[in-house]
Amino acid sequence: MDARRNNILKEIVETFIKTAKPVGSKALCDKFNLSSATIRNEMAVLEELGYLEKNHVSSGRVPSEAGYRYYVEHLMEAEKITGSDMLKLQKIFASGELELSDAINKCMEIISDITNYTSVVLGKNSKDNNLLQVSIIAINPTQVVAVVCTDKGNVENKMFNIGDSININELIKTSEIINKMLAGTPIDEVSVRLESDVKPIIKRQIKQYETVYNIFYDAFNDFVAGSSIHIAGRNNIFNQPEYNNISELKRLANKLDDTALIEKVAEDDNDENEIKIFIGDESEFDPNVTIIRKKYHINGEEGTIAVIGPKRMDYQRIVSLLEYIDEKLDSRKDENGK
Amino acid sequence: MDARRNNILKEIVETFIKTAKPVGSKALCDKFNLSSATIRNEMAVLEELGYLEKNHVSSGRVPSEAGYRYYVEHLMEAEKITGSDMLKLQKIFASGELELSDAINKCMEIISDITNYTSVVLGKNSKDNNLLQVSIIAINPTQVVAVVCTDKGNVENKMFNIGDSININELIKTSEIINKMLAGTPIDEVSVRLESDVKPIIKRQIKQYETVYNIFYDAFNDFVAGSSIHIAGRNNIFNQPEYNNISELKRLANKLDDTALIEKVAEDDNDENEIKIFIGDESEFDPNVTIIRKKYHINGEEGTIAVIGPKRMDYQRIVSLLEYIDEKLDSRKDENGK
């Protein structure tokens, strides 16, 4: 891989990113002051090496997954975000009015709009949250709401209908017991300790302890399940020329609707704070897309932002956009964690 | 419109609903023991009347919007829900474990799955909710959560970063004042009365009253905005044969992503409790779909469930399914509003 070959590969990847059409030898003649035949020879080598592919024997070349990977690792220049892109994002942070999580959503919406890719924001993994308190609010004689609050400020609530059998005061009493015993417990351990530690206690003090126990159990269980997904520009990616056939389009649309699958985007936790790029089969999501992802941490809340595009995605641009957002989030965190 | 003509129209609509292919005269010969020529004559009349259309001069007939409307109003037989459909829905209500709003979502998901249409559940219009109480929970010295609870059991919460300037006790004191003064106030009037009634009071008692006021204002404002949309089987409708071309598919996909547009499905409040059918242009949503919708009220919470399908939708089936759900919801409400 001498310099010229690198440059040719780089050029091919980048023009394919731009045009979405297989690139032929003639297209590069001018750029390199070489004849098409020479370029063809180089292309043949690059294909041999596994970086390029052909759709059929007489078509132009298309980067393979290995080609993109090589491009991303060795060829891509770390460009700064462009002025106009920055301008659009700046507005969001400038006002400072938005809550941070809303600001993130908004950012990803803008990124989706200007790039025609789809973004996801995965938040509130509720890991690292500890129980602060649970309160019972009586709505009326037969309905109560249990409000669970963590030390990271996440709140979840659930309404229950209690028959005549349960006295509201017993619920409140139980909530106080729970608060005394379990405050500070990691939220995903609460249901376990509720059973092992609290249940025996209330068994002695509360008449309908079984029902009461179930209510709190449900309330906590709901909390653990809670994790938020926000998809921005869900259909934008379909404007990419690769989605010009129905079955492909439907396939991806269904994946974007599959919560469990989307959540996997945040998995694989090595090199936590780096921007990670998953090209095609490198992620479980879909062999035909690239996912570029960054994790963020604000006030102990952890989340992931990711952009989903075709493999022929504008890597440079997305990386620089995500870096910019991360920078901004960092600075806001210091100044005012709102 | 004599009986025979009605029957022919009915037959045409129903076979088109089944097959999605324009129906020709021959297809009806056997059903009516008439020659194709006679059927053709009748069809010509029905076309004259505006109930049928042709795609081109020598194609079979397709119901027009007016045709569907006529069918729905005069021809469609109110059939009972089929046994197998009922079975699938029964399971949801049988266990009784699910919270009612979850049960509704689940129902619509099942309906979407068995019919290949898309459903929406619009909930928590927060109209008719009155303030029960607002509480302040201190997370740590600089962060608090405001929890707003209504008499219908809806809860909303919002975290705030308070600088050193604000004393948490002042917030708690203010919350007590608000509870005393505004409990019972319709939730969408609270922010107004907060300004007119409460602000003057706290001005005298609270040092940083301007900031404190803003916090509560934000908390209540968030509440009013909250209304939930759940889309079930978002992509199912794309399995309908009418969505065999990309642009049509994208167009609808974008509409299903347009929150404001979806919310309009619940608008137009006459005959509140009837199942309403919007065929094509009859709704603002999209000229090429039919929307069948039903409002529900449970414990004062109001919501809308709707099924979105092609105009060639199985009207009978959807109507009977929605009726069944409504029935079930009604009975659950009486027995136990959970």
Next chain:
DNA sequence: ATTTAGCACTGTTGGAAAATGAGTGCTAAA
């Protein structure tokens, strides 16, 4: 007065054949 058989006509659909064109690999000369 209806109903029907018969016929000419129309537009869709699908496939085969042909033309076009972009791009390749290879060879031999520069």
Next chain:
DNA sequence: TTTAGCACTCATTTTCCAACAGTGCTAAAT
């Protein structure tokens, strides 16, 4: 090493044609 030239391949587009489903109309039959 590079390049001009040539034969070849395969996707794409266009054209043409046949088959087909269905119509409207007319004239005869019931």
